[in-house]
Amino acid sequence: MSVTINDVKHISELAKLKFxxxxxxxxxxxxxxxxxxxxxxxxxxxxxxxxLSYPVEMxxxxxxxxxxxxxxxxxxxxxxxxxxxxxxxxxxxxxxx
Amino acid sequence: xxxxxxxxxxLEVHAQLLTNSKLFCGCSAKFGNEPNTNICPICxxxxxxxxxxxxxxxxxxxxxxxxxxxxxxxxxxxxxxNYFYPDLPKGFQTSQYxxxxxxxxxxxxxxxxxxxxxxxxxxxxxxxxxxKSIHDQAYETLVDVNRCSVPLMEIVTDPDINSSEEAYLYLxxxxxxxxxxxxxxxxxxxxxxxxxxxxxxxxxxxxxxGTKTEVKNMNSFRxxxxxxxxxxxxxxxxxxxxxxxxxxxxxxxxxxxxxSPMRSKEEAHDYxxxxxxxxxxxxxxxxxxxxxxxxxPELPExxxxxxxxxxxxxxxxxxxxxxxxxxxxxxxxxxxxxxxxKSASNWIMTSVLGYLNExxxxxxxxxxxxxxxxxxxxxxxxxxxxxxxxKEIFSEMLENNSDPEIIIKExxxxxxxxxxxxxxxxxxxxxxxxxxxxxxxxxxxxxxGSFVGKIMKESKGKANPKIVNExxxxxxxxxxx
Numbered sequence: 001m002s003v004t005i006n007d008v009k010h011i012s013e014l015a016k017l018k019f020x021x022x023x024x025x026x027x028x029x030x031x032x033x034x035x036x037x038x039x040x041x042x043x044x045x046x047x048x049x050x051x052l053s054y055p056v057e058m059x060x061x062x063x064x065x066x067x068x069x070x071x072x073x074x075x076x077x078x079x080x081x082x083x084x085x086x087x088x089x090x091x092x093x094x095x096x097x
Numbered sequence: 098x099x100x101x102x103x104x105x106x107x108l109e110v111h112a113q114l115l116t117n118s119k120l121f122c123g124c125s126a127k128f129g130n131e132p133n134t135n136i137c138p139i140c141x142x143x144x145x146x147x148x149x150x151x152x153x154x155x156x157x158x159x160x161x162x163x164x165x166x167x168x169x170x171x172x173x174x175x176x177x178x179n180y181f182y183p184d185l186p187k188g189f190q191t192s193q194y195x196x197x198x199x200x201x202x203x204x205x206x207x208x209x210x211x212x213x214x215x216x217x218x219x220x221x222x223x224x225x226x227x228x229k230s231i232h233d234q235a236y237e238t239l240v241d242v243n244r245c246s247v248p249l250m251e252i253v254t255d256p257d258i259n260s261s262e263e264a265y266l267y268l269x270x271x272x273x274x275x276x277x278x279x280x281x282x283x284x285x286x287x288x289x290x291x292x293x294x295x296x297x298x299x300x301x302x303x304x305x306x307g308t309k310t311e312v313k314n315m316n317s318f319r320x321x322x323x324x325x326x327x328x329x330x331x332x333x334x335x336x337x338x339x340x341x342x343x344x345x346x347x348x349x350x351x352x353x354x355x356x357s358p359m360r361s362k363e364e365a366h367d368y369x370x371x372x373x374x375x376x377x378x379x380x381x382x383x384x385x386x387x388x389x390x391x392x393x394p395e396l397p398e399x400x401x402x403x404x405x406x407x408x409x410x411x412x413x414x415x416x417x418x419x420x421x422x423x424x425x426x427x428x429x430x431x432x433x434x435x436x437x438x439k440s441a442s443n444w445i446m447t448s449v450l451g452y453l454n455e456x457x458x459x460x461x462x463x464x465x466x467x468x469x470x471x472x473x474x475x476x477x478x479x480x481x482x483x484x485x486x487x488k489e490i491f492s493e494m495l496e497n498n499s500d501p502e503i504i505i506k507e508x509x510x511x512x513x514x515x516x517x518x519x520x521x522x523x524x525x526x527x528x529x530x531x532x533x534x535x536x537x538x539x540x541x542x543x544x545x546g547s548f549v550g551k552i553m554k555e556s557k558g559k560a561n562p563k564i565v566n567e568x569x570x571x572x573x574x575x576x577x578x
Contacts, residue, residue, distance in 0.1 A: 014367055016181060053174065053372035059380040065116045065153035068123030071137045076242075079143075086132045087231070087239035090183040 001039060002032045102336075103301045104329045105309075106258035106294055110271055112281040113226065113289040114157045114248040120225045121148030121191065121246055121376075128287065132241035140246040142187030147375050150175075154248035155198065155379055157280040158223045159389055161250060162199025164274050164396055165218050169389075172380050173198045173222075175373040180366070183240050184228035192251075194370040197222035198379065204274075206266035216267050217255040224249050250281070256295065256306065261325040268292055268318055273397050277422045285317050292321050296328045298336065307332070308342040312356055314349045324349040328356055400425055408438035417446050423460045424450075427467050434471020437478045444474065448491055465494045473501040481505070482512050485558045514561040516568060519552075522560060523569055526551045538577060545569070 008028045012019055019027065070076075073086070082089040119126050122139035139146045162169050176194035202218035228245035230238050252271060258264050272290060275281040283290050292315060297307035312328050315321045327349075332342050347356040381389075395403070397419050404415035404425075419425045424445065431441045449470075453460060473490055476482045482490065482505060490501050490510065505511050513519055526548060527534050537544055552565050 010367075014179070014369070054374070054377065056377075058377045059172075061149065061377045062152035062155070063118075063123070063149040065118050065151050066123060067118040067125040067127075070124045070135050071141075073131075073133050073136075076133060076136050076141065082237070084239070087241060088133070088183070089237045090230075090240055092232070092234075092236065092238050 001035055003028060003035065101300055102298045102329075102333050104259055104261075104325070105256045105297050105299065105306055106260075106264055106325060107256040107309075108252075108254045108258065108264060108267060109293045109295070110252045110268065111226075111291040111293075112161075112250045112252065112271075112275050112283070114154050114250055114280055115282060116151055116153050116157070116248055118151060119246040120151050120154055120223070120248040124246070126247045128244075128289070130243055132243060135243045136245070140186075141242060142185075148191065150376055150379070151248060154223055154250075155381075156389065157248075157278070158198045158221060158250045159381055159386075160278050160280060160393060161252070161275065162202060162221050163386075163389060163393055164278060165199075165202040165204055165221070165252070167199035167202030167218060167221060169199055169381050169386055170196060171382065172196065172378050174378045175223075175376045176370045177373050178224075178368045178370055180368060182227065182230075183238060184230045184242070184245065186228070186242060186245065190225060190227065191373055191376070192224035192370075193222035196378075198381070204267060204270050206263060206270055208260075208262060208266065214263055214266075216257045216263070219253045219255050221250060221252045224251060256297075261322040261329070264294065264325055265318055265322045268321060270397075272318075273420065277394055277396055279394075285315075285321075288316070294321065294325050294328070296325060296332070297342070298329055298332045307336075308344050310342065310344060311346045312349055313346060313359070316351065320349060320351060323354060324356060327354065331356065394422075408432065408442070410438060410442050414439075414442045414446065417450075418442060421460065427460050427463070430467035431471045431474065434468055435474035435478060437474055440474055440477065441471070444470075444491075448488075452495065464496070464498050465491075466498055469494055469498055469500055476501055476505065480512060480514055480561060482510060483558060483560075483562055485553070485562075486510050486512065489558070510559060512561050513556055513559045514564055516564060519556070519560050519564055519568055520572075522552055522555050523548075523565070523572055526555060527572070534576075537573065545573070 005024050005028045008019075008024055008031065012024070077083040077085075077088065080088050113128075114126075116126050118124060119135075119140055122137050124135045124137050124140055127135065139148060159169050161167075173193060173196045175191055177189040178192045178194070179189040181188055197220045199221040200219070202221070203215050204218065205213050205215050207213055226244050226247040226249045228240055228242040230240055232238055254267070258267060272283040272285075275290070276283045281289055285291070294312045294315075295309045296312055297309035299305070299307040310328060310332070312324050315324045328347065335342060346359045348359050349356050400419045401412070401415045404410050404418060405412055408415075410418070418428050427449075428441060428445055431445070432438055435441060449460075449463065449465075453463060473482075473487060473494065476490075477484055477487050482501075486505075490504050493499065493504050494501060530548070530551065533544055533547070537548075548569055549562070549565055552569065553560055553562065556565075
């Protein structure tokens with residue numbers, strides 16, 4: 001498996017990242033190196049092995065349904081790039097007529 | 098719809114779960130608080146924070162699965178659905194992908210023409226809600242994160258639905274079940290229950306599915322029905338004109354009763370789901386499942402059946418009384434006082450439900466206690482009051498939930514069943530209406546009813562109508578001879 005420069009462009013767009021052509025080429029090569037390395041693992045027959053998504057075998061980690069105090073609004077809004085006294089403010093999302 | 102086409106519809110229902118806290122943090126899940134007051138670093142998606150799963154949300158979802166004939170997956174996992182939108186601060190929605198909590202269920206609905214339609218439920222999974230964006234500002238979009246991470250249960254059907262009527266019935270049933278389970282308040286107007294419809298059309302007999310569109314933004318059950326009809330119509334028109342359906346998301350507009358493409362900067366869907374590394378798998382073993390089954394309440398279908406057998410009610414009555422769990426409960430409380438079940442059913446279906454509709458309130462806000470209501474029915478049953486007087490007492494009870502036995506004593510409303518007393522009234526009426534009496538005796542027998550009316554009026558509605566009828570008939574007969 002390998003990626004093309006177009007795949008890398010697509011991924012960067014999805015991640016909202018902008019790269020120069022030089023960087024795109026470089027990342028394509030780097031990604032292909034990594035994929036090639038991992039490809040080696042495909043030589044092993046794992047058709048009878050459950051996929052492992054978690055390195056630890058823990059299950060059912062829960063909290064009880066209890067409401068606890070939230071962060072005061074003025075503090076929560078503090079880390080935002082833009083806010084008024086009640087809301088986070090972001091660039092317009094919907095194009096209006 | 099043109100007869101040669103059939104619609105193929107799948108529904109995605111999102112139900113906000115009635116938990117106290119959010120899905121992954123302790124912030125309050127309450128609706129309607131001041132903007133951005135139920136937020137913390139976890140639901141704001143600050144770096145380094147770790148979610149911890151709300152156990153109740155898992156149980157609620159599993160209960161819904163059991164109530165809709167689903168298989169509860171022994172092991173289920175959470176996944177990240179990646180996309181950027183400002184009301185989702187983390188940049189991904191924590192949801193479930195290939196291993197949802199519940200799969201392969203079904204519900205049955207009964208259509209107007211009496212057919213039973215089975216609608217398969219593909220999956221029910223648990224995920225977090227997004228925040229709320231406010232767009233109608235001059236320059237920016239404002240974001241309220243309160244709703245972000247409130248637990249949502251998503252119920253997805255197979256494309257088994259073939260009409261807006263079936264969609265409506267299915268949704269009504271989902272609402273009824275979530276309310277019976279007490280896991281969601283089922284209010285589409287307030288958005289605690291939401292429904293998106295995937296709609297396509299094809300020629301009848303065609304095996305492959307047509308291109309589908311997704312219709313969103315319907316805020317009532319009737320609007321879901323209307324939006325689906327509109328979209329079916331729109332698609333057929335395009336195809337008839339030789340055009341092609343474009344796969345897209347459409348928004349229903351309540352004001353002009355139409356659908357239009359969503360105008361959003363959200364990019365083409367490429368969600369890149371992957372297992373959520375911060376949440377451990379959920380394992381619902383047999384023991385847990387057995388416990389859930391033991392707390393599963395009686396569901397609407399079972400209740401309807403029981404009402405028919407236990408109270409000998411017609412199916413129609415049973416269906417009406419069980420539409421809302423609290424009304425069914427009220428009915429049963431009334432029947433613990435008065436065992437005239439059919440009378441209780443009639444009164445609740447007409448007078449009580451009529452009042453609730455008129456005042457737009459629910460049964461819990463209904464002023465008359467089930468105890469006083471049952472007492473009133475007993476007074477009718479034992480002939481102490483007529484149903485006409487009962488209507489008066491009913492209105493009085495609506496004012497202040499007073500005891501009907503006290504009302505009838507205070508107002509002297511006890512039904513007159515004493516034949517001597519009734520006889521006096523009859524004689525008085527016949528005496529004062531001589532010409533009508535003559536007409537009657539000359540064969541104009543249909544004015545019998547007008548005598549009854551006058552007698553009832555004279556008695557201020559208190560005369561026992563059955564006795565009035567019998568006595569009057571025998572007196573008039575004796576006069577004929």
